[in-house]
Amino acid sequence: MNIIISNSSNLAIYEQIVNQIKSAIINKEVVAGDAMPSIRGLAKDLQISVITTKRAYEELEKEGLLYSVTGKGFYICEQNTDILKEKKISMIEKHLQDILNECKAAGLSLEDIQDMIEVLYQETE
Incomplete structure (x- = not known):
């Protein structure tokens, strides 16, 4: 780690x-x-x-x-990783909501956002 x-x-x-x-x-x-x-x-x-x-x-x-x-x-500790994963997903959803609000305010369409995500996702591989 x-x-x-x-x-x-x-x-x-x-x-x-x-x-x-x-x-x-x-x-x-x-x-x-x-x-x-x-x-x-x-x-x-x-x-x-x-x-x-x-x-x-x-x-x-x-x-x-x-x-x-x-x-x-x-x-x-021995713990339930599912609970941790759910917390992480919840945090990601909050961040995504904030980003989507900014995208909408900038006038981006859903297609523009999807294209942007695809490009960025491929860059992280």
């Missing part, structure tokens, strides 16, 4: 970490029982505050995605 922090993102650093770990779980890059990097180790690797990584891990623990073992660190 590779976590990348973007300084140009609108999201707080801890939220970027949370989102990337959630994606890694959904994509099965990490599985139940896998050890997470230590809070200090991750902070050092990302060159960020220990408080920030601690906040991200605590948020993931509250959501039931990580569990901690005193003196050993954090581990990936």
